[in-house]
Amino acid sequence: MIRKLMHATLRRIKGRACPHARIHGDQLTAGPPVIQLSINGNTQAFAAPLSLTHLVEQLGFAGKRLAVELNGEIVPRSQHADTQLADGDTLEIVVAVGGG
DSSP, X not given: OHHHHHHHHHHHHHXXXXXXXXXXXXXXXXXXXXXXXXXXXXXXXXXSSOBHHHHHHHTTOTTSOEEEEETTEEEOGGGTTTOBOOTTOEEEEEEOOOOO
């Protein structure tokens, strides 16, 4: 009983379910949905839902000239806002650098 109470208290404090919830019969609490994306070879987690426009903003590339490839297909800038990303998507993002 004490173990169950401790896990329930920790769950409330940390805002997530105890990793042993299934063993103890506790109810799991749902957190915000998360998607894993591979960006230029690095896996990163983001809150879902996520559009390509919002991803570009979160990465600090808003307003920059860039090219985005999603799962092997180039996504035109005009379609960034309408393109929803899903768990497991692979992206390659190339930012144009000026100079001379």
